[in-house]
Amino acid sequence: MPKTGSGNFFEDYRLGQVIDHATPRTLQGAERALYHALYPARHALHSSDEFARASGLHASPLDDLITFHTVFGKSVPDISLNAIANLGYAEGRFHVPVWPGDTLRGRSEIIGLKQNSNGKSGVVYVRTEGVNQHGTVVLDYIRWVMVRKRDADAPAPETHVPEPSPVVPPDTLFIPEGLDFSHYDFDLAGEPHRWSDYQVGEVIDHVDGVTLSEAEHMMATRLWQNTAKVHFDATAREDGKRLIYGGHIISLARALSFNGLANAQIIAGINAGAHANPAFAGDTVRAWSEVLDKAETAAPGVGALRLRLVATKGGAAGTLKGEDGRYPPDILLDLDYWALVPE
Amino acid sequence: MPKTGSGNFFEDYRLGQVIDHATPRTLQGAERALYHALYPARHALHSSDEFARASGLHASPLDDLITFHTVFGKSVPDISLNAIANLGYAEGRFHVPVWPGDTLRGRSEIIGLKQNSNGKSGVVYVRTEGVNQHGTVVLDYIRWVMVRKRDADAPAPETHVPEPSPVVPPDTLFIPEGLDFSHYDFDLAGEPHRWSDYQVGEVIDHVDGVTLSEAEHMMATRLWQNTAKVHFDATAREDGKRLIYGGHIISLARALSFNGLANAQIIAGINAGAHANPAFAGDTVRAWSEVLDKAETAAPGVGALRLRLVATKGGAAGTLKGEDGRYPPDILLDLDYWALVPE
Amino acid sequence: MPKTGSGNFFEDYRLGQVIDHATPRTLQGAERALYHALYPARHALHSSDEFARASGLHASPLDDLITFHTVFGKSVPDISLNAIANLGYAEGRFHVPVWPGDTLRGRSEIIGLKQNSNGKSGVVYVRTEGVNQHGTVVLDYIRWVMVRKRDADAPAPETHVPEPSPVVPPDTLFIPEGLDFSHYDFDLAGEPHRWSDYQVGEVIDHVDGVTLSEAEHMMATRLWQNTAKVHFDATAREDGKRLIYGGHIISLARALSFNGLANAQIIAGINAGAHANPAFAGDTVRAWSEVLDKAETAAPGVGALRLRLVATKGGAAGTLKGEDGRYPPDILLDLDYWALVPE
CATH class of the missing domain: 3.10.129.10 (Hotdog Thioesterase)
Structure with missing residues (x-):
């Protein structure tokens, strides 16, 4: 055998x-530290035990x-x-x-x-x-x-x-037990924008860019014990390139979205997602978001935003598909998710 | 808005x-592990809980x-x-x-x-x-x-x-509560040199060099949630180079200074500092130190050394400025700090 | 002085x-997380506290x-x-x-x-x-x-x-106190092969390859506070290459060996080892193993396999030395060790 x-x-x-x-x-606290080293992640709930406690959780999840x-x-x-x-x-x-x-x-x-x-x-x-x-x-x-x-x-x-289902109905989202944003500290979180400030159809350009490196995407992908050889073996493709794990782009885009969505603390649901084009070391990734929908939740001070998160290696914020209805080559990711934000 | x-x-x-x-x-123990992965840090007080306990602290800070x-x-x-x-x-x-x-x-x-x-x-x-x-x-x-x-x-x-103030007066430095170097183990720490062995004016060449990589400086800088885009976005400068966070050079030089200053366990004060020139991936960084001053402290067995720590990508130890009074292009860092060492 | x-x-x-x-x-849990980021390590005993507990240990060592x-x-x-x-x-x-x-x-x-x-x-x-x-x-x-x-x-x-001694006698190997593989979960471990399935002389090609990067081998080597400058200083050799720490290749090959030896959970002894040729960034490393010997142990459900683990940057599995009795240039590592596996 x-x-x-x-x-x-x-x-x-x-x-x-x-x-x-x-x-x-x-999983341990160390995975969080590595996550902070690999992505420009700054959402306060995942950065600070104290902030998480002030939000009704016993520690930072x-x-x-x-x-x-x-x-x-x-x-x-x-x-x-x-x-x-x-x-x-x-x-x-x-x-x-x-x-x-x-x-x-x-x-x-x-x-x-x-x-x-x-x-x-x-x-x-x-x-x-x-x-x-x-x-x-x-x-x-x-x-x-x-x-x-x-x-x-x-x-x-x-x-x-x-x-x-094309979308997770917001009333079926799970809210972490005890979560309470009614005493939310917007200064510590980094931005003043609350749930009511976001409008359906609004597009947010997250401005910053990160140029991808081979070592970082390999470390990130290994950390999750993802073993697909195209991510690690430069001889696996004829062009000698290592294909970057799509989830690396998700995490990078989500971290970049802090600038404009600093209060979108928690991802509660994933409605849809497409890895529109492959990413490689050397590409510079930017991100933009579109507010697709809004919903209330039963948790105190907690609202939900349905967001489209787009990662791109070029092109303007808000431009998603060409006239042919297809993603242009610079779009890397089109992710549709529910985030929990303070009301 | x-x-x-x-x-x-x-x-x-x-x-x-x-x-x-x-x-x-x-911050957690994981940040220490990452620090050890990113810098050749070997000071025993920050490497070993046992060494820290033998120095009067409850654990390694x-x-x-x-x-x-x-x-x-x-x-x-x-x-x-x-x-x-x-x-x-x-x-x-x-x-x-x-x-x-x-x-x-x-x-x-x-x-x-x-x-x-x-x-x-x-x-x-x-x-x-x-x-x-x-x-x-x-x-x-x-x-x-x-x-x-x-x-x-x-x-x-x-x-x-x-x-x-051009210098932090040594009698205003804070000493960690309980710190006691009177039973200090020089073998475990790695070098025999004590406070009394260092002379004002002495120059120490730390010998070793480290060649900088993009992935490492980006991970280090992100770990501290430093978001300045010049460190991450290769398109931010016309020359396509990512500027390395000056603090990365401080940590690298400090770690390299172990060879000759293994007993300079704690940084107690920063008197002055200049990032004399930018550093980029591919540069090979070396370091040297000069003893600027010495002071006693009230803590048992603990003395203070005022040190100039210089990071360079070329040039001889001890050569800091040209005849014009300016830093030559190979000097990266000129840092003036107080360290606590066993007497 | x-x-x-x-x-x-x-x-x-x-x-x-x-x-x-x-x-x-x-050492802390963080070193384990970094190990998982740096190597494609998936052996369940070192990945899961729960799996370790089911194997008679109080946590994952x-x-x-x-x-x-x-x-x-x-x-x-x-x-x-x-x-x-x-x-x-x-x-x-x-x-x-x-x-x-x-x-x-x-x-x-x-x-x-x-x-x-x-x-x-x-x-x-x-x-x-x-x-x-x-x-x-x-x-x-x-x-x-x-x-x-x-x-x-x-x-x-x-x-x-x-x-x-050319080999550690298997009856002198130390077995972790309490280790018990008699209720071993092969599904969770990832492969069905038990001690009795392996035959002396059997060669296992571990299939996957990893292309080495400068940042990763430097971070790995620093994590163990290994200070040999050839690993970090691109100016140390005339060809400008950084020599990769031999232990980096050991860990990489061992992690790659999961595919075929997922149940070789513990390394109990090292009989011999040779770093046959140097490795450099850009090399793509593959691994193969040969079963050299088998032994029983006194621990419940625990057997020992003596394995030859070979890391290569080319060449076929099973081909170790040329007609001249020497390692060809593509062989990086030849390691002879004892592993503990479920019977």
Whole structure:
């Protein structure tokens, strides 16, 4: 029996199949420190235990994207090792915060399969969830990925295409227990803008840019135990470039969005997401956001903003797609998420 | 109201104005580990809890420069986002150690203003202090910075130029409570040289060199939440170079000074400092020190050395300025500080 | 008295001499997080406190190679600052696990000396041990190094060449107290292969590759306070290249070996090791292993595998030496070690 795995191919999946992912991971305060070293992250709730306490939490929870990357990373060896493209996200909800010392594991259910007409690949739909050491779900989301077939002649599985909700209904978002923004300190948080200051349709240019380096994206991606070789092995592509993990761009854009969205403290839901174009070391990444919707929540002083977060390596804020309805080559990321902000 | 900030310009400051800086930050043991990964730091008091306990402290405090960088970083968005140059430091004193778990915030008072004769910029003098979660000052220092005007026609504020003390009087230095070097283990610390072995005027060549990389200086600078874009955005300068945060050179030079000053365990005061020339990735940095003065302290076995620490990318140890009284282009840093050493 | 050290030269050592190394180091959970950022490490016992508890330990111990690098790093300033080559390892045993919060120090005894016939250098044999804050040895190993002479005319010390054991007898390996693999979860660990599935002589190609970067090897090497300047100073060699610390390749190869040896959770002994060729930034490293031997242990469910771990920057798995009996230039590392695996 060969000892080395080469990952699953399209024909290996079955509808309804549940995969328990390997390598449980204990996260600590150190992951937060590394996150601050790798991204220009400044949201006060994830920077200061004192600020978190003043917001009704017992300490600063780990950044929501640390949770996302960790759970995502767990799923890579089973789901996307032979992926051609990561096509989309939907129905992402953060259920409970992750605290330093928590141990996360991941699990995915195959909820859809559709072979491509060329017979060489197919789209796999999974619902992935992260679970902490108490057995509590911390995050779940749907992802769909185009995966190579090992054998083009292998029979196609029966087609089933799920229809994910285009948006997480705001009344189904989980709010961290105890969260209370009614005594929020806007000076410490860095900006005066509250929920009522944001208008649907408003576009915010986050101004700052960061030029990507090989060492940083590799360290970030490894930290989440994401093992896809295209991120690390310069010989994996013919052009000798290392493809940067899409989640690195998510975290970078989210951190850059501090300038204009400093009070969007918590990511509560992920409605949709597209990695529009690949990023490489040397690219300079900027970000802009658009306010898509607003909603109230039951938590004291806490409102929700539905935001489009766009990462670009060029082009003006607010310009998302060309006349052909396609992303131009300088758009890297188009992410639609719910953030919790003080009212 | 635009949501994105572009920082303060010279005409925005008023004498006596107090600015509470955003983004409080909880520091942990992880920041120490990252500091050890980013700099060749080997001073035993900051490396070993056991060594710190044998020196009368309950654990190893965070490196004094971690405190400095964190407090400095807090002040950047309000003070130096539109800075042309960081001109000087004075009257820096570390009041109490910072321990893992402490949360720091920053505050600056505008103590001087002087518009430049060209009317396009001016010098802003600030006294910045870092405060921990108990409300105790951990560090304060004076800094002066040349800041652009937004509008050259804006009226000049009344000129007031403070006269910082050229040196922190050694009897005003704060010694960490309980510090006792009377049972100091020189073998564990790495060198036999004690306070009485150092002579005023002595020059020490620290020998080793480190070649700078982009990823490392960006990670270090981000770790302190310093957001000045020139450090991260390769498109910010016409030459495509990222300017390295001056504090990165301070920490690198201080770490290199272990070889010859292994027993200069604690930085107690900053008398003066100049970032003489910019540093860029690819530069190889070396360091040398000169003993400027010596003083006794009230703590058992603890003496103070006033040291000049020079970082250079070339040139011989001991050569600081040319015949014209100016720093030659290979001098990066000229820092004058007080260190605590075993007697 | 010059304050700056230039390290020991061959003629400075005496048979039987014991050197207490400087800079004790408190290791924390953060070192584990950094290890995960720097290497694609995924062994579950070092990733998850929960997995470690299910294996009979109270928490996840620090990766054995963190212990190795830390102890090795302590010895560098005294043993190998003037080394020409690191020639070999033998008789390495990990005595007790290192836990977050432990403080390590190092000590070496000179157990052999042999001047080279050219009179310009000699081989120094040391037994180095790491000791924790309780005075308990955590690791000891023999290493031999070719060290320059300061003065070619200095008299040669009496020659004494020790004969290290070619292999650590498996019944002398230390098993972490309480370790119990009888309820081992192979799904969480990532692979189904148990001790009985591995055959002596079997070769495992670990498939994945990682391209080395300057920033990462420097951060890794600094983290262990290893100060040898060839790793950091691009001006130290005529070709402007920074030589990568051999231990960086050990950790990288060990992490890559997860794919095929995911259940080789613990390194218990180091039988031999050779850094066959130098590695530089830009090299893409792959790894393969050969099962050299198998042994049972007294711990429940725990077996031992003797493994050869080879890191290469080219060439096929299983090809170690040319017809001339020498390593070809693409072989970087040939390490012979004992691993503990579930039966």
